[in-house]
Amino acid sequence: MIQFGVIARNFSSSSAVQSAIKNVTVIGGGLMGSGIAQVSAQAGQNVILVDLSSDVLAKSQKSIGNNLGRVAKKIYKDNPKEGEKFVSESMARIKTATDPVSASQGADLVVEAIVENMDIKHQLFKKLDAAAPNHTIFASNTSSLSINEIAAAVKRKDKFGGLHFFNPVPVMRLLEVVKGAETSTATYETMMAWGKGVGKTCITCKDTPGFVVNRLLVPYIAEAIRLFERGDASARDIDIAMKLGAGYPMGPLELADYVGLDTNKFILDGWHKKYPQETLFNPIPLLNKLVSEGKLGVKTGEGFYKYEKK
Ligand SMILES: CC(=O)CC(=O)SCCNC(=O)CCNC(=O)[C@H](O)C(C)(C)COP(=O)(O)OP(=O)(O)OC[C@H]1O[C@@H](n2cnc3c(N)ncnc32)[C@H](O)[C@@H]1OP(=O)(O)O
Numbered sequence: 001m002i003q004f005g006v007i008a009r010n011f012s013s014s015s016a017v018q019s020a021i022k023n024v025t026v027i028g029g030g031l032m033g034s035g036i037a038q039v040s041a042q043a044g045q046n047v048i049l050v051d052l053s054s055d056v057l058a059k060s061q062k063s064i065g066n067n068l069g070r071v072a073k074k075i076y077k078d079n080p081k082e083g084e085k086f087v088s089e090s091m092a093r094i095k096t097a098t099d100p101v102s103a104s105q106g107a108d109l110v111v112e113a114i115v116e117n118m119d120i121k122h123q124l125f126k127k128l129d130a131a132a133p134n135h136t137i138f139a140s141n142t143s144s145l146s147i148n149e150i151a152a153a154v155k156r157k158d159k160f161g162g163l164h165f166f167n168p169v170p171v172m173r174l175l176e177v178v179k180g181a182e183t184s185t186a187t188y189e190t191m192m193a194w195g196k197g198v199g200k201t202c203i204t205c206k207d208t209p210g211f212v213v214n215r216l217l218v219p220y221i222a223e224a225i226r227l228f229e230r231g232d233a234s235a236r237d238i239d240i241a242m243k244l245g246a247g248y249p250m251g252p253l254e255l256a257d258y259v260g261l262d263t264n265k266f267i268l269d270g271w272h273k274k275y276p277q278e279t280l281f282n283p284i285p286l287l288n289k290l291v292s293e294g295k296l297g298v299k300t301g302e303g304f305y306k307y308e309k310k
Pocket residue numbers: 002067068070071074142143144165166167168169170171172214217249250255259263
């Protein structure tokens with residue numbers, strides 16, 4: 001059962017550390033960035049959502065509005081007027097922008113959720129480091145890259161850490177707070193308090209590949225793809241098995257399609273390059289074939305399964 005009580009309780013939360021962050025800039029308005037902007041605004045934060053593309057921003061605003069509506073239906077089910085107010089007030093807290101630098105000038109916290117590419121993340125953080133106020137904390141939502149390596153682009157290494165959310169952000173209750181080698185205790189504590197303030201249960205992890213969840217989930221998905229590739233069971237049966245036999249909400253192949261097969265491939269390839277001795281990270285011919293055919297899962301209408309195009 002999905003729990004929205006945490007969100008509701010946190011509207012009134014205002015610990016001393018929580019109040020250190022009022023203005024959040026979220027960079028990347030895709031799947032994850034729009035969810036991060038939503039949960040921040042729901043919790044009363046002023047948000048600027050940034051993307052290079054204004055089309056993406058328009059799409060994000062639309063999906064945030066819809067998803068806020070789903071949340072409102074639950075927490076204000078007996079009071080639709082309050083629900084409407086909640087949606088419109090949360091939406092009003094989200095501004096959009098296409099220039100990350102100017103959008104970060106008033107930020108207490110910047111959460112980066114752009115493409116999973118080290119060079120592009122470095123270019124972004126270098127620019128932000130020069131422009132953002134000294135007190136601004138930087139965080140990356142990376143799925144698989146090293147927080148220490150991303151932080152190499154900035155001078156404020158003590159104010160840099162990982163805030164790893166899960167898809168779909170408004171629903172998944174976990175936030176992994178990653179302490180890099182040079183993340184200060186004050187930054188770490190502020191990130192933990194902020195995560196709690198936006199309704200998440202926070203766990204702490206060192207800067208290791210995939211942190212906790214992806215280090216376990218990505219090899220599990222990879223093994224499921226290999227099982228299917230060998231013809232040991234059908235996709236449907238593998239998914240039914242893990243849902244009914246292990247109690248997972250989605251089977252591994254459904255989940256691979258949901259996360260995106262390109263993202264799964266990108267993570268495996270990056271880790272394989274870095275840790276060639278770890279056979280769990282070996283490339284998977286079937287995954288590579290589907291990605292090369294543009295079958296990336298839900299977002300393109302086909303992966304292991306076919307979907308209605310959005
Ligand atoms: C790659 C990485 O770095 C890390 C990752 O993110 S790994 C991926 C992690 N995510 C997962 O493992 C997801 C596993 N799947 C699930 O938990 C569930 O299948 C799911 C929550 C995605 C969907 O649940 P479902 O029961 O199949 O579908 P659905 O009925 O549409 O949604 C369940 C509830 O969530 C709500 N919901 C779904 N998506 C939502 C969204 N984006 N915003 C707000 N509410 C949403 C729905 O309104 C629904 O509420 P009710 O139960 O009250 O009706």
